Amino acid sequence: MMADTGMFELSGKVAVVTGGNGGIGRGIAIGLAKAGAKVAVLARNEQRNRDTLAELRRIGNPAMALKLDVSRRADLKPALDAVERELGPVDILVNNAAFAVLKGLLDHTEEDWDSVIETDLTSCFLLSKYAAQSMIPRRTGKIINVASVGGYKGTPIYPSYGVSKGGLLQLTRCLAIELAPHNIQVNSLAPGWTNTDMTDWIRNDPKYAAVKQEMITRTPIGRFAEPDEMAGAAVFLASAASNFVTGADIIVDGGFFIR
């Protein structure tokens, strides 16, 4: 018998992945494209945008890359409009772009706080609003917020990042309830420690070698994740397989959270 994986099929769907040119976002963008979606990656670095676009095009579906800084509020709606003009109405929004400022409370400036909250949380609120404006009349849509295990746990090293991720988990629940009557599901996935540029400091700075070892020891699977290991949860949350799942968070952390 032929396997029927139709419930995970994304052919004809249009997906937007912020920060889709590197790390976890790139892993998710490629995973969505392999499941059949037309993918738009929105991020700042044009060389990485071009490289990711080339990879998406090799998969074979229409794709695009757009230079966007998600902290520039006025640019968000025009970016989604540009995607809709080129690929069609947005069915799947992945709010993935984020960064962290590694400074404790006393060193954390107001500018640090504002820029992290703007990039990691406010952009997700605004992009969700603009995507929902397009999804509601069509009675279809999936919004996926890339949160973090750091949204649950207190950490001493990046208060604004932890707050942005905790806020994103709560934004997910609020929007899930509001958008459920419109057949739009809103969920998050929470990566654990993953091998990306964001974790360069802990992976490669000898000053943090002991912390890195502690994180690996606390992870039952015993290693950091690879970025493409986030793609499966994203495809599930983007597909019909998750049509009765909303307001949920899928923790993809090798078991770090349960220890």
Ligand SMILES: NC(=O)c1ccc[n+]([C@@H]2O[C@H](COP(=O)([O-])OP(=O)(O)OC[C@H]3O[C@@H](n4cnc5c(N)ncnc54)[C@H](OP(=O)(O)O)[C@@H]3O)[C@@H](O)[C@H]2O)c1
């Ligand atoms: N790595 C981990 O261990 C880990 C753990 C838990 C959660 N996460 C979450 O997973 C997501 C992806 O993280 P990652 O580890 O893949 O990070 P990363 O390797 O640093 O990649 C971040 C991506 O976001 C983009 N980006 C950053 N600021 C942006 C902005 N202002 N506007 C547009 N794009 C922006 C970057 O592209 P440009 O620089 O070209 O804009 C890049 O593509 C984030 O939400 C992060 O919080 C990561």
